[in-house]
Amino acid sequence: MSASQINPILVGISACLVGQPVRYNGGHSQSKLCLQTLAEYFQFKPFCPEVAAGFGIPRPTMRLVGDPESPQLQFSEGSGDLSAKLIAGFQGQLPQMADLDGYILMKNSPSCGLERIKVYRENGYPSEQKSAGLFTKAVQQHWPLLPLEEEGRLNDPYLRENFILRVFTHNDYRHQVRNRPSYHNLLQFHSRYKYLVMAHSYSAYRDIGRMLAKGHDEPLQQVIDEYAQKLFAAIAKPARRKGHANTLLHILGYLKQSVPGPLRQDIVEVVDNYRRGQVPLVAPITLLRHHIEQYGSDYIRSQRYLHPYPDNLALRNQV
Ligand code: SF4
Incomplete structure:
Protein backbone atom coordinates (compact mmCIF):
# COMPACT_ATOMS: atom_id res chain seq x y z
CA MET A 1 0.00 0.00 0.00
CA SER A 2 1.58 3.31 -1.00
CA ALA A 3 0.76 6.77 0.33
CA SER A 4 -0.63 7.77 -3.06
CA GLN A 5 -3.00 4.77 -3.11
CA ILE A 6 -4.61 5.57 0.20
CA ASN A 7 -4.64 9.37 0.15
CA PRO A 8 -6.36 11.43 1.18
CA ILE A 9 -7.13 10.16 4.64
CA LEU A 10 -8.66 13.06 6.50
CA VAL A 11 -7.97 13.24 10.23
CA GLY A 12 -9.31 15.92 12.54
CA ILE A 13 -6.85 17.44 14.98
CA SER A 14 -6.82 19.97 17.80
CA ALA A 15 -5.62 23.13 16.04
CA CYS A 16 -2.91 23.87 18.63
CA LEU A 17 -1.19 20.57 17.68
CA VAL A 18 -0.50 21.75 14.13
CA GLY A 19 1.10 24.93 15.44
CA GLN A 20 -1.84 27.32 15.28
CA PRO A 21 -1.42 29.90 18.09
CA VAL A 22 -4.85 29.23 19.58
CA ARG A 23 -4.06 28.22 23.17
CA TYR A 24 -5.36 30.33 26.06
CA ASN A 25 -2.00 32.17 26.24
CA GLY A 26 -1.61 32.66 22.47
CA GLY A 27 0.84 29.75 22.20
CA HIS A 28 0.60 26.39 20.48
CA SER A 29 1.60 22.76 21.18
CA GLN A 30 2.97 21.77 17.80
CA SER A 31 3.38 18.01 17.41
CA LYS A 32 6.45 16.81 15.52
CA LEU A 33 5.01 13.31 15.18
CA CYS A 34 1.85 14.64 13.53
CA LEU A 35 3.51 17.21 11.29
CA GLN A 36 6.59 15.26 10.24
CA THR A 37 5.55 11.59 10.20
CA LEU A 38 1.79 11.29 10.02
CA ALA A 39 1.28 14.24 7.66
CA GLU A 40 2.73 12.10 4.87
CA TYR A 41 -0.33 9.85 5.11
CA PHE A 42 -2.98 11.99 6.76
CA GLN A 43 -4.43 15.27 5.63
CA PHE A 44 -5.21 17.14 8.83
CA LYS A 45 -8.34 19.18 9.44
CA PRO A 46 -7.48 21.44 12.39
CA PHE A 47 -10.20 22.88 14.63
CA CYS A 48 -10.14 24.77 17.93
CA PRO A 49 -13.53 24.58 19.67
CA GLU A 50 -12.71 27.35 22.16
CA VAL A 51 -11.73 29.82 19.44
CA ALA A 52 -14.71 28.76 17.30
CA ALA A 53 -16.94 29.55 20.28
CA GLY A 54 -15.52 33.08 20.43
CA PHE A 55 -13.60 32.88 23.72
CA GLY A 56 -10.76 34.84 22.11
CA ILE A 57 -6.95 34.69 22.28
CA PRO A 58 -5.66 35.16 24.91
CA ARG A 59 -8.43 34.00 27.25
CA PRO A 60 -8.64 32.90 30.87
CA THR A 61 -7.94 29.21 31.54
CA MET A 62 -11.00 26.98 31.85
CA ARG A 63 -11.92 23.85 33.75
CA LEU A 64 -14.76 21.39 34.25
CA VAL A 65 -16.95 21.77 37.32
CA GLY A 66 -19.85 19.86 38.92
CA ASP A 67 -21.25 16.42 38.14
CA PRO A 68 -18.53 14.34 36.36
CA GLU A 69 -21.26 12.66 34.26
CA SER A 70 -22.39 16.00 32.94
CA PRO A 71 -19.86 18.69 33.89
CA GLN A 72 -20.05 22.41 33.18
CA LEU A 73 -17.27 24.45 31.58
CA GLN A 74 -16.22 27.48 33.63
CA PHE A 75 -13.29 29.90 33.77
CA SER A 76 -10.82 28.60 36.36
CA GLU A 77 -11.04 31.86 38.25
CA GLY A 78 -14.82 31.40 38.50
CA SER A 79 -17.70 32.18 36.15
CA GLY A 80 -21.13 31.01 35.15
CA ASP A 81 -21.64 27.92 32.99
CA LEU A 82 -19.87 28.42 29.63
CA SER A 83 -20.86 25.01 28.20
CA ALA A 84 -23.68 26.31 26.01
CA LYS A 85 -21.36 28.87 24.42
CA LEU A 86 -18.73 26.19 23.69
CA ILE A 87 -21.35 23.82 22.26
CA ALA A 88 -22.83 26.55 20.05
CA GLY A 89 -19.34 27.07 18.60
CA PHE A 90 -18.77 23.45 17.57
CA GLN A 91 -22.33 22.21 16.95
CA GLY A 92 -22.24 23.02 13.23
CA GLN A 93 -18.87 21.30 12.90
CA LEU A 94 -20.08 17.84 13.93
CA PRO A 95 -22.10 16.94 10.81
CA GLN A 96 -19.10 18.06 8.70
CA MET A 97 -16.96 15.25 10.12
CA ALA A 98 -18.52 12.59 7.88
CA ASP A 99 -15.37 12.33 5.79
CA LEU A 100 -12.95 12.02 8.72
CA ASP A 101 -11.24 8.73 9.55
CA GLY A 102 -9.76 9.71 12.90
CA TYR A 103 -9.21 12.53 15.37
CA ILE A 104 -6.06 13.48 17.28
CA LEU A 105 -6.72 15.45 20.44
CA MET A 106 -4.74 17.62 22.84
CA LYS A 107 -4.42 16.16 26.32
CA ASN A 108 -5.54 17.82 29.57
CA SER A 109 -7.95 20.22 27.87
CA PRO A 110 -11.47 20.65 29.30
CA SER A 111 -12.62 20.94 25.68
CA CYS A 112 -10.37 18.55 23.71
CA GLY A 113 -9.05 16.03 26.26
CA LEU A 114 -9.92 12.38 25.56
CA GLU A 115 -9.96 11.15 29.15
CA ARG A 116 -8.70 11.82 32.67
CA ILE A 117 -9.85 15.45 32.65
CA LYS A 118 -10.33 16.67 36.23
CA VAL A 119 -13.81 17.74 37.26
CA TYR A 120 -13.86 20.13 40.22
CA ARG A 121 -16.48 20.08 42.93
CA GLU A 122 -18.10 23.28 44.15
CA ASN A 123 -15.67 23.18 47.12
CA GLY A 124 -12.74 23.57 44.70
CA TYR A 125 -11.38 20.02 45.06
CA PRO A 126 -11.35 17.61 42.11
CA SER A 127 -13.68 14.59 42.08
CA GLU A 128 -12.28 11.08 41.94
CA GLN A 129 -14.18 10.55 38.70
CA LYS A 130 -12.63 12.06 35.58
CA SER A 131 -14.24 13.10 32.30
CA ALA A 132 -13.50 13.68 28.63
CA GLY A 133 -13.44 17.26 27.33
CA LEU A 134 -16.82 18.60 26.25
CA PHE A 135 -15.96 18.82 22.54
CA THR A 136 -14.56 15.29 22.58
CA LYS A 137 -17.68 13.95 24.30
CA ALA A 138 -19.83 15.47 21.58
CA VAL A 139 -17.64 13.96 18.83
CA GLN A 140 -17.88 10.54 20.51
CA GLN A 141 -21.66 10.80 20.68
CA HIS A 142 -22.07 11.99 17.09
CA TRP A 143 -19.47 9.63 15.53
CA PRO A 144 -19.14 6.65 17.88
CA LEU A 145 -16.97 4.64 15.45
CA LEU A 146 -14.47 7.42 14.73
CA PRO A 147 -10.99 6.46 16.04
CA LEU A 148 -9.83 9.04 18.61
CA GLU A 149 -6.48 9.36 20.34
CA GLU A 150 -4.54 11.90 22.38
CA GLU A 151 -1.36 13.14 20.74
CA GLY A 152 0.78 12.36 23.80
CA ARG A 153 -0.32 8.71 23.82
CA LEU A 154 0.87 8.32 20.22
CA ASN A 155 4.44 8.28 21.55
CA ASP A 156 3.70 4.77 22.85
CA PRO A 157 4.47 2.44 19.90
CA TYR A 158 1.61 0.05 20.75
CA LEU A 159 -0.98 2.82 21.00
CA ARG A 160 0.41 4.52 17.88
CA GLU A 161 0.19 1.29 15.90
CA ASN A 162 -3.33 0.66 17.13
CA PHE A 163 -4.59 4.17 16.34
CA ILE A 164 -3.16 4.13 12.81
CA LEU A 165 -4.58 0.66 12.24
CA ARG A 166 -8.02 1.91 13.30
CA VAL A 167 -7.76 4.98 11.05
CA PHE A 168 -6.91 2.92 7.95
CA THR A 169 -9.61 0.38 8.83
CA HIS A 170 -12.16 3.17 9.23
CA ASN A 171 -11.18 4.62 5.87
CA ASP A 172 -11.60 1.25 4.16
CA TYR A 173 -14.90 0.55 5.96
CA ARG A 174 -16.27 4.00 5.07
CA HIS A 175 -15.48 3.63 1.36
CA GLN A 176 -16.32 -0.05 0.93
CA VAL A 177 -19.33 -0.49 3.23
CA ARG A 178 -20.75 2.69 4.75
CA ASN A 179 -20.84 4.57 1.43
CA ARG A 180 -21.82 1.50 -0.66
CA PRO A 181 -24.11 -0.50 1.63
CA SER A 182 -24.98 -4.02 0.46
CA TYR A 183 -24.66 -7.52 1.91
CA HIS A 184 -22.20 -8.36 -0.83
CA ASN A 185 -19.91 -5.45 0.04
CA LEU A 186 -20.14 -6.17 3.75
CA LEU A 187 -19.21 -9.84 3.27
CA GLN A 188 -16.40 -8.94 0.88
CA PHE A 189 -15.07 -6.43 3.38
CA HIS A 190 -15.21 -8.84 6.28
CA SER A 191 -13.55 -11.63 4.31
CA ARG A 192 -10.47 -9.34 4.14
CA TYR A 193 -10.59 -8.51 7.87
CA LYS A 194 -11.04 -11.97 9.40
CA TYR A 195 -7.44 -12.44 10.50
CA LEU A 196 -7.12 -8.87 11.73
CA VAL A 197 -10.12 -9.37 14.01
CA MET A 198 -8.81 -12.78 15.08
CA ALA A 199 -5.49 -11.27 16.19
CA HIS A 200 -7.31 -8.83 18.45
CA SER A 201 -10.02 -11.09 19.80
CA TYR A 202 -10.83 -14.68 18.96
CA SER A 203 -14.24 -14.38 20.62
CA ALA A 204 -15.08 -11.30 18.50
CA TYR A 205 -13.95 -13.21 15.41
CA ARG A 206 -16.40 -16.02 16.19
CA ASP A 207 -19.16 -13.65 17.25
CA ILE A 208 -18.93 -11.63 14.01
CA GLY A 209 -18.86 -14.83 11.95
CA ARG A 210 -22.06 -16.07 13.64
CA MET A 211 -23.72 -12.69 13.21
CA LEU A 212 -22.98 -12.49 9.49
CA ALA A 213 -24.08 -16.09 8.91
CA LYS A 214 -27.65 -15.14 9.84
CA GLY A 215 -27.38 -11.51 8.69
CA HIS A 216 -29.63 -11.99 5.66
CA ASP A 217 -32.62 -12.39 7.98
CA GLU A 218 -32.14 -8.85 9.38
CA PRO A 219 -32.54 -5.40 7.79
CA LEU A 220 -29.33 -4.45 5.95
CA GLN A 221 -28.58 -1.22 7.81
CA GLN A 222 -29.06 -2.94 11.15
CA VAL A 223 -26.55 -5.64 10.18
CA ILE A 224 -24.02 -3.08 8.94
CA ASP A 225 -24.33 -0.98 12.11
CA GLU A 226 -23.98 -4.03 14.34
CA TYR A 227 -21.02 -5.29 12.33
CA ALA A 228 -19.21 -1.94 12.49
CA GLN A 229 -19.80 -1.65 16.21
CA LYS A 230 -18.36 -5.13 16.80
CA LEU A 231 -15.42 -4.59 14.45
CA PHE A 232 -14.27 -1.31 16.00
CA ALA A 233 -14.86 -2.59 19.53
CA ALA A 234 -12.66 -5.62 18.71
CA ILE A 235 -9.75 -3.50 17.46
CA ALA A 236 -10.12 -0.68 19.99
CA LYS A 237 -7.05 -1.88 21.90
CA PRO A 238 -3.70 -3.19 20.68
CA ALA A 239 -3.63 -6.92 19.97
CA ARG A 240 -1.51 -9.03 22.35
S1 SF4 B 1 -9.47 24.11 22.78
FE1 SF4 B 1 -8.43 22.34 21.93
S2 SF4 B 1 -7.56 23.10 19.98
FE2 SF4 B 1 -8.10 24.88 21.19
S3 SF4 B 1 -6.22 25.39 22.24
FE3 SF4 B 1 -7.42 24.10 23.64
S4 SF4 B 1 -6.66 22.03 23.27
FE4 SF4 B 1 -5.98 23.30 21.53
Missing part, protein backbone atom coordinates in the same frame (compact mmCIF):
# COMPACT_ATOMS: atom_id res chain seq x y z
CA ARG A 241 1.45 -11.16 21.35
CA LYS A 242 -0.58 -14.30 22.01
CA GLY A 243 -3.33 -13.13 19.63
CA HIS A 244 -0.84 -12.29 16.89
CA ALA A 245 1.06 -15.57 17.33
CA ASN A 246 -2.14 -17.65 17.13
CA THR A 247 -3.25 -15.77 14.04
CA LEU A 248 0.12 -16.20 12.34
CA LEU A 249 -0.09 -19.94 12.97
CA HIS A 250 -3.64 -20.02 11.57
CA ILE A 251 -2.37 -18.37 8.40
CA LEU A 252 0.50 -20.81 8.26
CA GLY A 253 -2.01 -23.67 8.62
CA TYR A 254 -3.85 -22.25 5.64
CA LEU A 255 -0.62 -22.62 3.62
CA LYS A 256 0.22 -26.11 4.82
CA GLN A 257 -0.52 -27.83 1.50
CA SER A 258 1.87 -25.57 -0.37
CA VAL A 259 4.72 -24.65 1.99
CA PRO A 260 7.23 -27.50 2.45
CA GLY A 261 7.58 -28.93 5.98
CA PRO A 262 11.10 -27.64 6.83
CA LEU A 263 10.11 -24.14 5.73
CA ARG A 264 6.98 -24.32 7.87
CA GLN A 265 9.14 -25.29 10.83
CA ASP A 266 11.36 -22.21 10.27
CA ILE A 267 8.29 -19.98 10.30
CA VAL A 268 6.92 -21.64 13.47
CA GLU A 269 10.25 -20.90 15.19
CA VAL A 270 10.13 -17.22 14.24
CA VAL A 271 6.52 -17.02 15.47
CA ASP A 272 7.63 -18.58 18.78
CA ASN A 273 10.48 -16.08 19.04
CA TYR A 274 7.94 -13.31 18.52
CA ARG A 275 5.60 -14.82 21.13
CA ARG A 276 8.48 -14.76 23.64
CA GLY A 277 9.26 -11.11 22.85
CA GLN A 278 12.62 -11.86 21.20
CA VAL A 279 11.78 -10.32 17.82
CA PRO A 280 9.23 -7.69 16.78
CA LEU A 281 6.04 -8.49 14.86
CA VAL A 282 7.61 -7.42 11.57
CA ALA A 283 9.86 -10.55 11.62
CA PRO A 284 7.20 -13.30 11.34
CA ILE A 285 4.93 -11.10 9.21
CA THR A 286 7.67 -10.45 6.65
CA LEU A 287 8.53 -14.13 6.47
CA LEU A 288 4.89 -15.17 6.03
CA ARG A 289 4.26 -12.49 3.45
CA HIS A 290 7.21 -13.74 1.44
CA HIS A 291 5.78 -17.26 1.31
CA ILE A 292 2.25 -16.03 0.69
CA GLU A 293 3.51 -14.14 -2.35
CA GLN A 294 4.81 -17.46 -3.69
CA TYR A 295 2.23 -19.96 -2.51
CA GLY A 296 -0.81 -18.06 -1.23
CA SER A 297 -4.29 -17.85 -2.73
CA ASP A 298 -6.00 -14.56 -3.61
CA TYR A 299 -8.02 -14.91 -0.41
CA ILE A 300 -5.00 -15.02 1.85
CA ARG A 301 -3.17 -12.32 -0.11
CA SER A 302 -6.13 -9.99 0.33
CA GLN A 303 -5.99 -10.16 4.14
CA ARG A 304 -5.63 -6.68 5.63
CA TYR A 305 -3.86 -8.26 8.59
CA LEU A 306 -0.83 -8.66 6.32
CA HIS A 307 -0.98 -5.05 5.01
CA PRO A 308 -3.06 -2.93 7.40
CA TYR A 309 -1.20 0.36 6.65
CA PRO A 310 1.80 1.50 4.60
CA ASP A 311 4.99 -0.43 5.42
CA ASN A 312 6.98 2.82 5.43
CA LEU A 313 5.42 3.75 8.76
CA ALA A 314 7.48 0.87 10.20
CA LEU A 315 4.91 0.41 12.96
CA ARG A 316 5.43 -3.35 13.28
CA ASN A 317 9.16 -2.87 13.88
CA GLN A 318 8.35 -1.55 17.35
CA VAL A 319 5.63 -3.85 18.61
